[in-house]
Amino acid sequence: MTNPPQNAVPDWDDLLCAGTGPVQQAFLDLVRTTREYVGYSPELVSGLLQTPEYAAAVLRLVVDLYGTPDDIEAGVAARMARAQYIGQDGRTFHVLLGEQALHTNLGAPEVMRGQLRRLLDATDLPGLSLGIIPARARLLVHPGGGFSISDASRVEVEGYGGAETIMDQERVALFRKVFGLLETSAVYGQAARDLITSALTVS
Template sequence: MTIPPPDAAAQGWDDLLRAGTGPVQRSFLDLVRTTREYVGYSPELVSGLLQTPEYAAAVLRLVVDFYGIPDDIEAGVAARTARAQYIGQEGRSFHILLGEQALYTEFGAPEVMRGQLHRLLEATDLPGLTLGIIPARARLLVHPGGGFSIFDYSRVEVEGYRGAETITNQDRLALFRKAFVLLRSSAVYGQAARDLIESALATT
């Protein structure tokens, strides 16, 4: 899945996606570029901010095939993976939560997953990035729900088959901020997170 950012939301998910993955990913890149503080939760796949080109291509292949849109995966991958350059840049902060299932949901061949898991291990040391993983058997304090991204605590993007919903209403924003805090309390960080990644790597 992809998430349409500000101009994409105004233009409409269907209109933008109809042109392929490139326009959506480039617009989303613009959103990340203007964000100073990002928090995101991705329960079943690796966050787009941390995807390898091979993993991103496998994910976008599913999008192209599902929606029957132009096959411009190369352009989509280039814009999607370019987001990572902003992690830690000029004081930006990124806090990403992954569900443990994201370490096992297979996109592409086994070597694609191995490369992606190695990338996550490297990411645990990135300045400006806080990476937490919620163990499969962790006690949750809130219903896990689906993935979401919060930009500068003023805008939320929520994904789904029908496209993406942009939320700016303060009351609804507060619910997502609260959900992230509660999910964060169930996550592990540092060496404990690396141990989970390495366990997944050992079975891939």
């Protein structure tokens, strides 16, 4: 598959109609061309850090909701391939999760336990900064929905109504500001691992 230029904007709705595989491949192509990635996910684990079992559970919900072709295996494969770029060739990834993401029940209990163990391992990955916003942390901005920013110039937002790519630089700057405000409420390192471990004991 030929990689699109970084400024190419895919039609997410058309891709989704073809199945989860094309959507996840488009996200993989974007990650491949990104040098600096930041992402915020308040209620789900970021796709970059998902286990195959967790990703399959997430994509199953997508297929069931939208009635798209059932190509979950292809979608999972493309989503898993994103992780290979973490720290590669100087790339940096900064991921913020809401504490709720550690508790949102997707799949069987063993799926959640495997996912939480994956997050514990991820805290030591070179090139990755993983922050968790505690449920009781004081927020400086409305938590809103999840989004990601590629190279400080392109924002991807996903929701029930579909996905949106934002490249207007004034709007991008707003998302960058939001991420900075959310970051001030997050914990890292051992404090983040403690939250993950606590969720693991009750999963």
